Amino acid sequence: MRKTIRDTDNNETLKELKINCEKCFGLCCVALYFSKTDGFPNDKKVGTPCINLQSGFTCSEHKNLRKKGLKGCTAYDCFGAGQKVAQLTFKGKDWREFKDLQNQMFEVFVITRQLHEMLWYLGDALTFVSNKNIKDELNSRIQEIDQLTKLDANSIMNIDIEKYRTKVNSILRMTNEIVKDKIAQYKINNSKDKKNLKLGYDFIGTNLTDTNLIGANFAGALLIASNMKNTDLKGANLIGADLRDADIRGSNLEDAIFLTQSQINTARGNYKTKLPKSLERPSYWEIEK
Template identity: 45%
Template sequence: MSFFIENNHIEMNPYKADCNNCFGLCCVALPFMESADFAFTKDAGTPCHHLQTDFRCGIHQRLRETGFRGCTVYECFGAGQKVSQHTYKGIDWRNNPLSANEMFQILPIIQQLHEMLYYLAEALQLGDTRPIRKELEDALNETERLTLLEPQAVLAIDVSAHRAIINPLLLKTSELVRNSVAQQVSGRQKHTIKRNVKSNMMGAKLKNADLRGMNLRGVFLIAADLRGADMRHTDLIGADLRDADLSSADLTGAIFLTQAQVNSAMGDSKTKLPPALDAPRHWLKSEY
């Protein structure tokens, strides 16, 4: 759940995909290679075979079963509908082919900006961030402003430079949240790992580990055993959770966790997620 700030008033405005108001941009603009995540190779700017005339995916409910697991872990954070309905005012790439290439170039720029908006909006919801609330609000409003520019102005945005402004605020948010639980975790006992974790923890055995308040930013947790792990108030921004087993894990209050990360992992009905995120359908299948 996210929002934007206008005249010091918080309005609800989820930064999540609304495929009904998008021109199927991710199914056209983005390339992919035949692999365990994609059943065939597709070039950037070429529509996927499964994209229908109404811009809907013909196998959306069967993506994992038909070899398109990669699609289930992509998140545009609402960039698709922003480009479709605002930047190009509802005129799609089929009806205006001259704008198609430009539209496809703009999507990843807006996607990155919307990802920042997603994190900033989450930070503003956290009580621990009161000391930096004004900075977060200003950053969110400026980032939103960038997404509303005309196409050529969007193409000129230095996304890396803007990210360098946003990232310190997200780091400070992480510190404030994790410091608030530091006292609770000072007496770690049996299932403990060092607070300074390695960047590569692929396949790590962390069953029942106490990870409360830890910084797992960008950590490779591919296929890690996190069954029953206590991950409350853990910073998971950019963590790679592909095939990590989160069965019975508690991620209540975990910060900067996205639906795409959850979709890439395994879990079960006992996994506790932040309220804004949903358990994927494949978690309930018997093989997990």
């Protein structure tokens, strides 16, 4: 009998959304605005290369990011948009050599990253669903968004992102309802010795260890430095939740929905934390007890 509420762990879409810095031109380290207070080396504008970005598009501080407190860098995940923009959209032409392409490339990267993020959520949704109609709908949204990421640079810059986001959000909400049905019984069983989750989205620094988190709606919630140690987050909706320094040591997030690598990278977990198969355990977690 399957222990997970996912229909499958195997999803080709998710596999293609992994970052591959070797095939990128350090786009996230130049195209984005970032600030020191968010865990980056300094304050910088869009289009200015980071002070640590080397000539070969590698980071001079790569091995020391965590030690130096550069949490913004360790958390960032482009969902594989960087390598696609570098190799497919701009066919291997880098922004240092082809200066006339710089602005366009940086803008396209930001848009493609949003499209890849939508693909991530759609791919994750697909792992929970067995209903044929919903599966077909998810697959056609995936195909549609994937085709957009393969357009030329000018066409990508003209995409109406909000139009596609609305369509994607609608099917994600439907998937969330399916997950809620699936975990209803687990939620009831767990409610006997746990408190109910209070309504709201501000859980900064909150101790949630004695709360029933099965099926919790944490969409957009602030879970910064919350204590969720040894909790079961089966079916919990974590879309857009801020998990910075959230304690998830020993917790079960195997069946949490809409969880991303970036969220995991910012949280405090350990070797006992259970993750979905599509996500990687940060190497620095191993030393956390």
